[in-house]
Amino acid sequence: MTAPYAPSARIGHVHLKVADLDRAITFYSNVLGFEVQSRLGNDAAFLGADGYHHHIGLNTWRSKGGTPAPEHHTGLFHTAILYPSRADLATAVQRVIDAGFPVLGASDHGVSEAIYFNDPDGNGVELYRDRHTAEWPRHDDGSLQMYSRPLQLDDLLSGVA
Template sequence: MDSYKVPGQTRIGHVHLKVANLDKALEFYSGLLGFEVTTLYGTQAAFVSAGGYHHHIGLNTWYSKDAPPASKDGVGLYHAAILYPTRKDLAIIYDRLRRAYYPLSGASDHGVSEALYLDDPDGNGLELYWDRPKEYWEYNEDGTIIMYTKPLNLESLIGELQK
């Protein structure tokens, strides 16, 4: 292999998920998480976004209508990650989830970021997170980033709503 490196400005554009029930998926992604519906394809597919982008998440039932969730111990998507701009924004969505009694599967401090983990109604894993500013990241002597998984202090996170 040659030493090609993807350009630093490259971003992951969107994720497209197979869902069993489009209405249920839209209730979660649009109703609970707050994404805007940008396009509907009848009762089979929808695109949702933040901030007027054409779509961040595609949802469809083309091959999955009324299907059971994917097996947790099989191959496939581990989770899709949704990056929030600030810690306060992460606190706001955490508060929405908490008030809706929506279950989390985890909440972690990774040093470089803080993250909430949950499954959508179809069992697709999601990470809702914010990145700490790069000047707060820690590095090993060889230049690699120090990352870890510690419990996230949810009281501190919800305290962002008081600021």
């Protein structure tokens, strides 16, 4: 196996093609709480958290007025947004539900808890939180034992004020 070129490399942001820029900004800003950092007229916007230049890029360069990608085609499965705590995850999920977006799935992966839904353009979105590494399930040889088990959404949301 080849050693990683940059062991600390990570994914920093995602750019999404959207049909309606204002509708997408409303969702990612008003529902999920990202702040508009910059906007390029009616064609693109860049949203971030904590003053970062952008975690999410939204553009209509090749998609203005378009429709969601059809099922069973290649493309982005989902964008995953990591929350620092279970309480923060629960609050975000409740905001999505309150905005009228149906939850499509909720999974316990052993290392994380994740909730899935689609944004207004049909792009998959995962909201998740990682468990502390000491809690990650492991096989006898020490390798990760990830899985997909149902997550009890009512339990997650029970602490939301």
